[in-house]
Amino acid sequence: MGAVHAKAPETTMESHRTQFEGPSNDTDPNFNFDIRTVPVKVDRVVIDGVGKTKNDILEKTLKPVLSATNFKEMVEKSTQAKIVLEKLELFKKVDILIDTSKGKNASTNGYEVQYHVEERKYPILNVKMELGAHSANESDVVVRMKSPNLFGRGELCTLDYSRVFKDDGGYGFQFSKPINGDPDIRIGANVYKGYAEFPWSSFKEISRGTALHLMFPTILGSHCLKWEGVWREMRALNRNTSFAVREQSGHTLKSSIQHVLMRDRRDDKILPTKGYLVKLTQEYAGLGGNVEFVKNDVELQYNLPLVFDSIIQLSLAGGILTKIDQNKDIKINDRYFLGGPLTLRGFTVNGVGPHSDGNALGADAYWLSGLHLYTPLPFRPGKGGFGEMFRSHFFVTAGNLGNVNLMETAKENFKNLTETFRLSYGLGVVLRLGGIARLEINYVIPVRSQNGDNVDRGFQYGIGISFL
Amino acid sequence: MASLVGDVMHLKIGATEKWPTDVAFFQPYQVEQVTLPDYSNCLAVRTFLSMSGLKFDLQLKTNAEEMSPSGRVPFLKMGAFLVAEFDPIVANVNMRGLSISAHLDETERSEMTAYITMVHTVLYNAELYLSWIDKDIFASTTRPRYGSVHPWPLSWILPWKRQMEVKSRLNACGWIDKTKENVLDEIKACLQALSDRLAKNTYFFGEKPTELDALVFGHLYNLITVRLPDSKLTGSIQNYRNLVDLCTRIEGKFYRDIQEN
Numbered sequence: 167m168g169a170v171h172a173k174a175p176e177t178t179m180e181s182h183r184t185q186f187e188g189p190s191n192d193t194d195p196n197f198n199f200d201i202r203t204v205p206v207k208v209d210r211v212v213i214d215g216v217g218k219t220k221n222d223i224l225e226k227t228l229k230p231v232l233s234a235t236n237f238k239e240m241v242e243k244s245t246q247a248k249i250v251l252e253k254l255e256l257f258k259k260v261d262i263l264i265d266t267s268k269g270k271n272a273s274t275n276g277y278e279v280q281y282h283v284e285e286r287k288y289p290i291l292n293v294k295m296e297l298g299a300h301s302a303n304e305s306d307v308v309v310r311m312k313s314p315n316l317f318g319r320g321e322l323c324t325l326d327y328s329r330v331f332k333d334d335g336g337y338g339f340q341f342s343k344p345i346n347g348d349p350d351i352r353i354g355a356n357v358y359k360g361y362a363e364f365p366w367s368s369f370k371e372i373s374r375g376t377a378l379h380l381m382f383p384t385i386l387g388s389h390c391l392k393w394e395g396v397w398r399e400m401r402a403l404n405r406n407t408s409f410a411v412r413e414q415s416g417h418t419l420k421s422s423i424q425h426v427l428m429r430d431r432r433d434d435k436i437l438p439t440k441g442y443l444v445k446l447t448q449e450y451a452g453l454g455g456n457v458e459f460v461k462n463d464v465e466l467q468y469n470l471p472l473v474f475d476s477i478i479q480l481s482l483a484g485g486i487l488t489k490i491d492q493n494k495d496i497k498i499n500d501r502y503f504l505g506g507p508l509t510l511r512g513f514t515v516n517g518v519g520p521h522s523d524g525n526a527l528g529a530d531a532y533w534l535s536g537l538h539l540y541t542p543l544p545f546r547p548g549k550g551g552f553g554e555m556f557r558s559h560f561f562v563t564a565g566n567l568g569n570v571n572l573m574e575t576a577k578e579n580f581k582n583l584t585e586t587f588r589l590s591y592g593l594g595v596v597l598r599l600g601g602i603a604r605l606e607i608n609y610v611i612p613v614r615s616q617n618g619d620n621v622d623r624g625f626q627y628g629i630g631i632s633f634l
Numbered sequence: 635m636a637s638l639v640g641d642v643m644h645l646k647i648g649a650t651e652k653w654p655t656d657v658a659f660f661q662p663y664q665v666e667q668v669t670l671p672d673y674s675n676c677l678a679v680r681t682f683l684s685m686s687g688l689k690f691d692l693q694l695k696t697n698a699e700e701m702s703p704s705g706r707v708p709f710l711k712m713g714a715f716l717v718a719e720f721d722p723i724v725a726n727v728n729m730r731g732l733s734i735s736a737h738l739d740e741t742e743r744s745e746m747t748a749y750i751t752m753v754h755t756v757l758y759n760a761e762l763y764l765s766w767i768d769k770d771i772f773a774s775t776t777r778p779r780y781g782s783v784h785p786w787p788l789s790w791i792l793p794w795k796r797q798m799e800v801k802s803r804l805n806a807c808g809w810i811d812k813t814k815e816n817v818l819d820e821i822k823a824c825l826q827a828l829s830d831r832l833a834k835n836t837y838f839f840g841e842k843p844t845e846l847d848a849l850v851f852g853h854l855y856n857l858i859t860v861r862l863p864d865s866k867l868t869g870s871i872q873n874y875r876n877l878v879d880l881c882t883r884i885e886g887k888f889y890r891d892i893q894e895n
Contacts, residue, residue, distance in 0.1 A: 455785050
């Protein structure tokens with residue numbers, strides 16, 4: 167037993183697992199041993215290729231490897247450390263090599279774990295065209311410069327500049343840094359300017375802001391605590407803008423503190439097959455500035471795998487916006503909107519709820535629920551490969567958007583929001599776009615709608631990063 | 635270009651009916667917020683509408699400037715239709731056949747247009763200069779008033795931003811390099827020309843007021859009553875007796891409540 171030497175070539179994380187979790191298949195097929203019982207002493211952990219990265223963060227990350235007592239533990243701990251290094255984005259590439267330790271000071275079961283790393287010499291620069299990011303029929307160019315591990319302790323710095331063809335676009339500068347070398351606890355700050363058009367409400371907005379955030383995990387999930395100060399300049403989009411929207415134009419300064427708790431146990435963000443999501447958001451605006459409100463949002467999702475790779479997905483979202491000063495109305499740029507090809511299907515984008523001259527006015531509260539049955543495409547073309555990017559789905563979506571009337575009781579308000587709900591159902595195809603967005607082409611039949619809603623019956627398509 | 639044509643079309647379509655009953659007049663808050671040049675324009679338009687006997691509902695809004703389709707005050711809302719600033723409003727009223735200068739002949743009319751242009755360029759630019767470029771007036775009056783409706787730091791940023799706009803406007807018409815004395819001389823020259831034209835008449839063109847009277851009243855009344863750090867300007871206006879009398883006459887006839895608002 168004592169003479170077993172394992173030598174791992176430069177391999178990736180995945181191959182470590184397959185190689186070491188079961189019995190080793192050495193040259194002799196009858197040779198059998200349990201790697202959990204092979205005693206190990208890690209003599210040295212060597213890391214080479216380090217330039218600007220600071221020693222303290224590396225020591226902290228790699229130290230646990232030294233405490234391994236058996237072979238399995240050693241492999242697991244070194245892989246764990248590699249994952250942390252990758253999460254911290256310290257290096258472009260990390261490889262592990264495990265070897266027996268040699269030389270005079272080598273102990274009997276001595277091993278040496280070597281990390282071969284490569285640091286990034288230059289910032290990552292990319293240029294892309296974003297379609298419909300600001301307004302429906304325009305594309306804009308986004309230039310982004312990203313430099314991970316800027317000062318050697320995992321600081322991430324990004325600089326964006328975007329330009330819409332006819333208007334000034336925006337810019338953004340983000341900086342974030344892990345605390346104590348823990349990739350899950352980060353603090354950060356950003357400064358930005360953005361321009362956006364809201365054709366459904368016929369207004370445009372320039373926002374300039376700055377934010378500070380702190381991300382940390384607890385047993386409940388991951389938390390993000392954020393302060394944001396933003397100056398927003400809202401103007402009517404054109405001469406046909408409804409007066410009810412035009413009336414709200416002007417400058418607002420919002421200073422708010424926001425807390426997000428997210429517990430995401432899904433296996434994928436776009437087309438999950440199992441797991442659940444809980445997301446709770448609370449926002450309080452009114453720390454200075456002239457915007458005051460309290461906003462509470464909730465988003466829930468549960469995925470239940472069935473036979474033949476089909477999945478039932480149940481989603482629920484809702485939000486409520488409360489005034490602090492009863493004499494001050496909450497402006498359109500803080501209100502809720504509902505409807506669209508990826509949310510409440512069968513209605514135009516934000517086409518549900520109160521309107522004035524065709525412009526959506528938004529409201530104080532909403533709820534939205536969706537029931538999907540996802541299945542692979544019929545006859546499963548491209549199974550296991552290209553076809554996995556697609557799913558067909560059948561869905562029923564229901565929701566409502568309305569104002570909460572303080573003269574009425576909570577019960578009456580609840581009744582109003584549930585009685586006048588909108589309902590639609592249909593079927594279609596979902597396409598996963600990268601790891602962040604999805605495209606849907608659906609045939610939708612709206613069943614229940616209210617006066618003033620912009621109903622969109624029949625074929626509907628949409629691309630987006632938020633969907634339900 | 636397309637929008638220019640659109641605006642003209644809009645103007646025509648909106649002007650087919652007689653004076654609607656639901657006209658609203660939007661301007662910033664008179665006492666705490668409005669700046670000197672903006673107030674002159676608001677006063678000129680209000681005077682013009684009163685002279686024309688047209689009714690409107692005065693609405694004070696802190697965000698009147700941002701609401702306005704042109705970005706300047708005042709503006710009128712007639713049903714779903716909006717018109718901003720003096721000249722377009724006068725044009726709109728004229729197009730409805732409600733003109734108060736219809737009795738003028740061609741020569742008088744072009745003379746009136748020339749005087750209106752002079753008041754716009756000289757008095758309006760001078761007011762812009764005094765309130766936004768003159769350091770004392772800007773710091774003591776214009777900035778606190780313009781910023782008064784916004785929270786800090788917007789109460790500093792927005793006046794500064796507007797100041798930049800005014801600077802580039804005055805730069806384009808060559809006013810930026812003038813000294814305060816130059817500006818006061820410009821005002822005097824303009825007042826002299828107006829005073830000569832008015833002579834002993836009741837109004838600029840005879841017994842009936844025209845839009846020129848309204849415009850001159852808007853600017854002069856404001857310049858006489860405004861409380862500026864130095865009183866040189868008010869003093870020099872007082873020298874043009876007939877213009878001051880014109881203001882008193884218009885105020886007495888069309889306003890009794892002007893101080894109260």
